[in-house]
Amino acid sequence: GENVEQHPSTLSVQEGDSAVIKCTYSDSASNYFPWYKQELGKGPQLIIDIRSNVGEKKDQRIAVTLNKTAKHFSLHITETQPEDSAVYFCAAYLLRGSQGNLIFGKGTKLSVKP
């Protein structure tokens, strides 16, 4: 089955710096890769996603890149702000028959220091 590895598990940056979180997946059939932000005591919030027919996607300060050959994808946050502090989860969508499920990485706790 699909396995998603996420690194680092914790990341601390200074406000204004960039943050990068990396994930690898094992099943080449996976074709959709979302990123979720989860603040303390809240449900995960979809912040950006990328499909396998695209190499990069950007939304303001957030960007995601996908390397299908190497089976890895990354989240880039530029000009970080204290409100970016949260746990970030990557995921890969695995199709099983006619249905699919998300396989999550273990999460990265991002701390942005003012």
Next chain:
Amino acid sequence: DAMVIQNPRYQVTQFGKPVTLSCSQTLNHNVMYWYQQKSSQAPKLLFHYYDKDFNNEADTPDNFQSRRPNTSFCFLDIRSPGLGDAAMYLCATSRTSGRFYEQYFGPGTRLTVT
């Protein structure tokens, strides 16, 4: 404009006392999921409904059951909660037609077992 609503947000139950958590959605999505999330861990899929079809994950304990009376509502029943069932329970929805895989999460229900 809440899209995925979970009630209650906090639930305390006694060891062995049945408890029901509820989820409703205004997105008219055909798929609804229940996840269990323990502290500092990724969400773990328990089961999902694809329309009316129930899909149980292989490692979901028999203690956990679910009902989906209509498109908008889904319930998680824990028949005899143990201390190990204390966790955040997340409901999510998605629309699976064509290329749409996005899952949207509710705010979660924090379950405490005493």
